[in-house]
Amino acid sequence: MRRRHVLGAGLAIAVAGMAGSAMAQSEIKIGEINSYSLLPAFTEPYRKGWQLAVEEVNAAGGINGKKLVVISKDDGGKPADAQTAANELVSSENVAMLAGTFLSNIGLAVSDFANQKKVFFLAAEPLTDAITWSKGNRYTFRLRPSNYMQAAMLVEEAAKLPAKRWATIAPNYEYGQSAVAVFKKLMSEKRPDIQWVDEQWPPQGKIDAGPVVQAVAAANPEAILNVTFGADLVKLVREGNTRGLFKGRSVVSFLTGEPEYLDPLKDETPEGWIVTGYPWYDIKTPDHDKFLKAYQAKYNDYPRLGSIVGYQTIKAAAAILAKANSTDPEKLIAATEGLSMPSPFGEITFRKIDHQSTLGAYVGKTALKDGKGVMVNSVYRKGADYLPGDAEVAKLRPKE
């Protein structure tokens, strides 16, 4: 009784598998994975970004004459499902490389899969330092500036503040923990005189903002480091504003300047926070203008940081495939190491030493303008300037 159904399911899968294995020679496929259903606020603009890039690449003649095709899969925010998707993309769709992912643990899962199956993987978004350092491998490259880089950019500004008593608020998982750890380490190196007076670790997505704000206020810090984002950030800001937590205190905050996280705050945006982000309205470079125009023309919407990440991920993938002129993973790696290319933020390079791109981020202050949150006085920080020296990086990465 029961095992007949095993067969039925098996047959169905087999047929599906065979149908997908026919591959057209005139196209190059990229397998893309992201948490579309779990994190639509980030991944929708991201998807628009990479779709624009695919259009541009193909309009310019594709990759050495071949059409670029992106096959996109949802991982539902689960590492195990991301691996199933990766496997489908590699085994049945025969993609030339994997790209994408948002959450750090999913990025790591796919990176480990890539290492095991010897597939090229271009991680788009995951911020964890582990993906290029402690758990780095030769098949994985990463586009976005890492936790360490963002922390270093923020520390540069934070160290100039007179504040000596610091408190931290961060989501209680690897991203929050490592962001706080790196920030503390770099900050204490520059400013041995500061004290860490309180730390709050609300669960990700479940902050009970009232008690957290009260607890931080009770420690009476002069400055606060915030790592929360999304809905948690909204709650924190609302409670903090009502209870006067931010009055007379400096706040340094990861990612808060990104439109994804800043825009929902609307007229409650706190002013004067030192943040990393993406002030698309203030960037006046030819590279960015071109991107902005194309994006707005296609979608009649403004870009988020996700749009930049999605766009540049596919642009980078296309540049890599074009240079390698092959889908052999070893040739792709050789082509990527040291490869420079334009991006909306200016030229970036994939470093040979740790496979990290030198894409940077904008650092500025939050402000309120016409009832909306914006970033002001923002300056682009090049990624290359905020990475540790080569000797140190070599120690961080496992030997191959």
Add this chain to the structure above:
Amino acid sequence: MAFYFVQFLTGLASAASLFLVASGLSIIFGVTRIVNFAHGAFYMLGAYMAFTLTERFSGALGFWGGIVVAALIVAAIGVLVEMVLLRRIYHAPELFQLLATFGLTLMVQDIVVLIWGPDDLLGRRAPGFRGAVDFFGQNIPSYDLFLIALSPVVLGVLWLLFQRTRWGVLVRAATQDRDMVAALGVNQKWLFTSVFALGVFLAALGGALQIPRDAVHHALDLRIIVEVFVVVVIGGLGSIIGAFVAAVLVSELNAFGILIFPKISIILVFLVMAVVLIVRPWGLFGKPEAAARRTPGLTVNPWRPLTSGERLMSLGALVLAAMLPLFAGNYALTVGSEIAIYVIFAASLHFLMSVGGLASFGHAAYFGLGAYGVAFLAKAAGLPMIVSLLLGPLLGLLGAAVFGFFAVQLSGVYFAMLTLAFAQIVWSIAFQWVAVTGGDNGILGVWPDKWAAGPASFYWLSLAIAALAVTVLRVIVFSPFGFALRATRDSPLRSEAIGINGKRVQWTAFVISGTVAGIGGALFAYLKGSVFPDSLGISLSVDALVMVLLGGVETVSGAVIGAIVFKAANIWLVSQTDLSKLVLGGFIVLMVVAFPKGIVGTLETIRNRWRSPDTKSALLASRIETAE
């Protein structure tokens, strides 16, 4: 001193919304016995609806009117759901309604994104409650004070409703003894519908009242639902006062807990629940459930082993499944391995749930422990695959032995919630103990040895272990131990009277089940090459429940079919559509309506109806069916 007082008030304000939602859930469960998983979805819909209305209509009337109207609209949706969907399945096996409401929850998650878009939405502040009140230098948001005042008012209104109206008397009567109320000629249909509407109204109101403090987004439902279940169980099911006290208790512990252990809020509620349930098995204000009045044998079909013909067919199907690598590609084989692993997992839960009558809401704990066991052995100790596979599940066994000892002292929903609490505690250990488990970044590089590394060899390995596990569990079901376990399930009193040590039998079953789940987890670690806290998480536990219920909880082989259907549909849908939750949820709801006894259960009923004319009288056959 002022600080502690303000912290106390802040805790009370957090308790208010928790209480509103929890009281709704408690009322619904008390009367209809539905474990309403969709309660969080109604909470979220309330917030979204209130957002739209308050954005549209400004001013004080627009805001407060918008909140109430939003809750009323969602209550109307609730009535629709109850009448169209739930009414059809009140007589389905216990917990089957959980499956229906789970399907609804999945659908709502996609629907709100389709309607309201993917961005986090910031609602208006409440007119008149924008600022804060100064209390000896501490600021208390005035909206918090409003919420603090509101919850006793709601409690009072509910109390009056239940104590002073005829409807309330009927509801209390139904909470105590449903069958008796029905026997006295009360129209149960409308009683259930009205209770469901009230419960949903409270949930939606709780959600709507959050918009001045929170962002509205599509993950609100999952954030609240588990916590609300916990509050309801701590307070005692069906007790409104219990829900109130528990909500205050949990919120205050959280408000003060973070002053001492900032990292505690992630598991605090579960620790509290575990302690409360161990000390007071029916919650703070709950009463022991009355023994079921149903006569065993009429509600649960007697089981029979496979006939020799069916055995041959099963063997044939297994042989055919083993031939899959001859014609399928690598991806199909990996999916096949995954399905085989889920068959093991679902079968292990089925053993506990259907055979033992103990529905675990935290079965992923033992699956995940098996996976972590393998990861520790393979990565830290560097043992070869065979040894790790054999020893890894022992961690699942150990966990099941410890937690099972406490859990089997309880029964029904309390058992379910205690297992959930244990699973969450294990999960948070894996999540937080970064030095050992790698936190949520997991343990990587747990790949199989060379001999099993190919997709085909791994598929054969998984299939063989799955077949072995299912066979062994079946043998146990029809062994003397299996009969003792089923006797304990059907009538604890009678089985005790004939000398069966019920608790010990159930504990043994729990350990067996946990170990088998651990075997599944061990294989899973090698399949994925890595282990993450996800494999201990609530959503995996819920998946297992769904598989068993989908297959048919009152059958012997339901779990196997349920696992295959659910997992295959899940993988396929996620790969094919961006609206996988909407489609999968819709699929589950349809299955629930089409197969109210689960797939295998319904097929069996059809087959028995077919056969009955020539063997027995139709009347007898309709009552005494056998289940395969």
